[in-house]
Amino acid sequence: MSLLTEKPAGWNRPALIAPSGDGELLEVAMGPHHPSTHGVFRMDVALDGERVVRLRPVFGYLHRNHEKIAEGQSYLASMPFTDRLDYICPMTNNWAYALAVEKLVGQEVPERAEYLRVIVGELTRFQNHASSIGFLIQEMGASGTPLMYAFREREKILDLFEELTGARMMVNYMRFGGCRVDASVAWLEKTRKVVAGLGGFVDEFERLLATNEILMVRTQGVGVLSAELAVNAGVTGPMLRASGVNYDIRKVDAYGIYNRFKFRVPLGDHGDVYDRFMIRLLEMRESIVILEQALKDIPAGPVMSATAKIRGFRPKPGEAYGRIEAPKGELGFYLISDGGPNPYRYRVRPPSLINLTVLEDMCLGHDVADVVLIFGSVDIVLGEVDR
Amino acid sequence: MKTVEEIKSVIEAAIPGAAVEIVPNPGPSGQHSLRIAPSHALAVAKFLRDDEELKLDYLSNVTGVDWPDALEAVYHLYSVEKKHGPVVIRLRTGNRTDQVELPSLTPIWRSAEFQEREIFDLYGIVFTGHPDLRRLLMWEEFKDHPMRRDYVAPDDFEYEPTAHDEVLKRAEAHKAAMAGKLAEAST
Numbered sequence: 001m002s003l004l005t006e007k008p009a010g011w012n013r014p015a016l017i018a019p020s021g022d023g024e025l026l027e028v029a030m031g032p033h034h035p036s037t038h039g040v041f042r043m044d045v046a047l048d049g050e051r052v053v054r055l056r057p058v059f060g061y062l063h064r065n066h067e068k069i070a071e072g073q074s075y076l077a078s079m080p081f082t083d084r085l086d087y088i089c090p091m092t093n094n095w096a097y098a099l100a101v102e103k104l105v106g107q108e109v110p111e112r113a114e115y116l117r118v119i120v121g122e123l124t125r126f127q128n129h130a131s132s133i134g135f136l137i138q139e140m141g142a143s144g145t146p147l148m149y150a151f152r153e154r155e156k157i158l159d160l161f162e163e164l165t166g167a168r169m170m171v172n173y174m175r176f177g178g179c180r181v182d183a184s185v186a187w188l189e190k191t192r193k194v195v196a197g198l199g200g201f202v203d204e205f206e207r208l209l210a211t212n213e214i215l216m217v218r219t220q221g222v223g224v225l226s227a228e229l230a231v232n233a234g235v236t237g238p239m240l241r242a243s244g245v246n247y248d249i250r251k252v253d254a255y256g257i258y259n260r261f262k263f264r265v266p267l268g269d270h271g272d273v274y275d276r277f278m279i280r281l282l283e284m285r286e287s288i289v290i291l292e293q294a295l296k297d298i299p300a301g302p303v304m305s306a307t308a309k310i311r312g313f314r315p316k317p318g319e320a321y322g323r324i325e326a327p328k329g330e331l332g333f334y335l336i337s338d339g340g341p342n343p344y345r346y347r348v349r350p351p352s353l354i355n356l357t358v359l360e361d362m363c364l365g366h367d368v369a370d371v372v373l374i375f376g377s378v379d380i381v382l383g384e385v386d387r
Numbered sequence: 388m389k390t391v392e393e394i395k396s397v398i399e400a401a402i403p404g405a406a407v408e409i410v411p412n413p414g415p416s417g418q419h420s421l422r423i424a425p426s427h428a429l430a431v432a433k434f435l436r437d438d439e440e441l442k443l444d445y446l447s448n449v450t451g452v453d454w455p456d457a458l459e460a461v462y463h464l465y466s467v468e469k470k471h472g473p474v475v476i477r478l479r480t481g482n483r484t485d486q487v488e489l490p491s492l493t494p495i496w497r498s499a500e501f502q503e504r505e506i507f508d509l510y511g512i513v514f515t516g517h518p519d520l521r522r523l524l525m526w527e528e529f530k531d532h533p534m535r536r537d538y539v540a541p542d543d544f545e546y547e548p549t550a551h552d553e554v555l556k557r558a559e560a561h562k563a564a565m566a567g568k569l570a571e572a573s574t
Contacts, residue, residue, distance in 0.1 A: 060524040065509075068534055106415030231444050231467050234498020247445075247467045318414015321448065321463050321473060334450050334463070337414065349448040349463075357500055386524060 025053065030371070032061050038135070039382030043359075043371065050367045055360040059353070062386035070346040075101055075313055078346065080172040085348060086384040087169055088131065091124040091161070092326040094174040099255060100322030100333035101176045105315045108305050113178040114257045115298040119191065120161070120173065121324075122287040122294070126198060127154040128327035128379075129238070129280040129287075130205070136277060136376045137209060140218055146209060153201050156194050163187055177308025188295065195291045202284050210281065219273035223362040223374035226271060233357045237329030239378060242279045243271035249325035260297070261290045273377040280379075314341050328352055328379055348387055352380035388471040391419045394441070398423075401438070402430050410477060420461070420475035425489050428478050429516075432495040435464060435474065442466045443474055446496035451506035453536050457482055458512050460489055462499075480512060483535075491517035509534035 031042035040061035046054035066085065070078040082097045083090035095117055102109065109117075134150030158168040164183055165171040173180055183191075209215055225235070230243040240247055248265045250258040266282035268275030315337040323332035329351025336345035355378050363371045389397070395407045398421075405427040410420045423431050435443045443464040452459040458480045465472030480487045491514035493499045503514045504523040511532035514520055522529065531538055 060522075060526065063524040065524075065533055067509075103416040104414055229497075232497050233500075234446055234496065245467060247470075252470045316414055318412050318416060319418065320414060320416035321418060321475070323447070330447060332448055332463075334448060334461070336452065345450065345452050347448070347450040353501055354498055357497060 023049065028368070030368075031058075038376075038380060041380075041382055041385065043375070045363075045368065045371065047368055050369075052363050052366055052368060052371055055363045055371070057356055057359055060386055062382045064387070066387040067346050067348065071343055074341050075176070075315070075343060076310070078343075079174070080170065082348075083170040083172055084383055085350070085387065086326070086328060086331075086352065086381045088381055089124045089128050089327050090169055090171045091120040091173060092324060092331060094171065095121055095256075096322065096324045096326060096331040097333050098174040098176055099324060100320055100335050101315070103320035103322045104318060104335050104337060105176070105309075107177045107308060109178055109256075110302050110305050111257075111299050112182070112301040113303045113305075115294050116179050116183055116303060117174065117256055118258070118261070118294045119183075119291060119298070120164070120171075122291050123157045123160065123191075125327040126284050126287045126291075127157045129284045130154060130201075132327075132379045133205070133209070133277060133280055136273075136373065137215065139372050139376045140215065142214075146205070149201070149205060149208070153198065156197075160187070160191055160194060163190070175304060175308065175310075176313070178302070178304035182303045188298065191291075192295050195288060195295060198288050198291075199285075202281065202288070206281055210278065215277075216274065218370075218373060219277060219377075221270070221272055222366060222370050223273045223377060224271050225358055225362055229358060229361060230271070234354045235329070235358060236351050236355065237325070237327070237379075238279045238283060239276055239329065239355055241265065242268035242275040244268055249323060249330055253323070255322075255324055261293050263289050273373055276377040276379075312341075314339060319345075323349065326351060328381070328384075329355055348384075350384045350387060352378075352382075352384040356380060356385065389441070391421055391474075394474060395421060397438070397441075398431055398434060401434050402427060405431055407431070418473060418475055420477050422477045422479060425478050425480075428490045428492065429495065431476070432462075432492050435476075436495055440469075441474070442468045443472065444468060445472075446492070446498045447473065449492075449499050449502035449506065451510035451512060451534065453483070453510060453534065458487055458510055460503075460506060460512060462492065487511055488513045488515050490515055491520075493517050508532070511535065 026047045028045050028047055029042055030045060032040040042058040044056045044058060045052050082093040085093050130150040130153050134147035137146040161171055162168045164187055165173045225243050227243045227245050230240050231245060244267050246265060246267055251265060263286045266279050268279050317337055317339045319336040321332055321334045323330050331351055332349035334347040335343050338344040362374050391409050395409055398405055398407050406424040408422040410422050412419045435441055443466050445465045445467045446462060447465050448463040450461040452461060460478045462476045464474045478489045480489060489512055491503055493503060501523060503517055506512050507514060507520055508522040508525055509532055
């Protein structure tokens, strides 16, 4: 079905922008292999000159039915699989899944493990936001430099993950009722050193980018998302807060031990690409604040709960939905147990997919070069979109 | 935050005839849910979104579930304004074969748009009133619903509805010809 001939879709869609009538519309498939799509993703756009009058995202190139695979194996066997959802942030994926299963069975988590989860979770948020900004600037045409600055910091954090878990990205770190391995004194010391250096990096990054004229011209007033639409379309994470909606699950649910830390939730005014970029920058600063508190207060003790069951893990019949504030938005796992060793239903609520609901609304009327920027500012990973 | 019993009674007071049934959750999470008759689902959803006290303006998650006798769509609702939730509502189809229609809640919460498409794709629930009900993850020509529990995976995962068969045949012919040549060379 061609974008050019099909009827404009129904009610809650933005009005199809009227073509100017100066020439014919052109249908362009951006992707699936396109350097700006962060993976294999296709946007079919109808163009009137340079202006986008219709956009349709096409998914599924990376679909492997993660949920079906998880229904066919034990609860624990899905833990390493969650690393592969949003492969930039495996730690938070682990955390969301562990949280949902802990809700399902009513499992407590020891203090030290909660602190370790916060530390690795906030490090993950930091490196995700840094590389997401780096990619955004890269797509704007600043080849290399900002992205390499971001990756330099990311490398330090991945080195920490490697030392802690044995893997840089596919960490498989959390368990139902704690964490797989304890952090050594030396690791904590090294982490403190890395965290002490992150502030300087954010300063440098901000000086380099925030008042850069080209960046401001390209991003301010581009891809505006209103607060009402953002809430109605289920947009979460930095994108929602850039539209000025104060909703951070770390504050709302206070899962884990987040109520012990003092941190602020940055909010945007305009909901454009620039605000999304700034929110990520500010959230990186707040992550440092949380990290400093967590690294100061972390107590000694076990990292696995003594009541945690590893072998013969069979939750009683019931269901649970657990969610966390992942770097990209609300990452949730919904599990239904029928008493067996495998979940009866295992559902991932992917923030990347649902944040794309408003992609067309944000892009209509903008130039095709801006589509790349608007899409980049959503911050998605295809491993999670297609599952 | 109201309990499910209270929510059930306010729904029934506001929408006469809405059959709301509490589905208790025996597990420790304590997330009980409300089963709503599909005929009243749209009205109930609108009420839940707009009611001053509940204000469930944010639909977080839509899940398809395949039960032995019916298909089910589970909606997890939160309130961004009041910062409470989740309220879980469930819609059930008549059976798994010919009565698989449910009303779409996309007109109320747009976050259901892709998620209902995904359920249509993977479970085969037909959401009436959805503006753009197409497959989301599988390709358009695909016939079955892979998340159903009785789905039989193909013998040949290489199969794709493209010129693939022809390509394989050519490959076989090429292999046979090569084998003949090799045999010739060794004699």
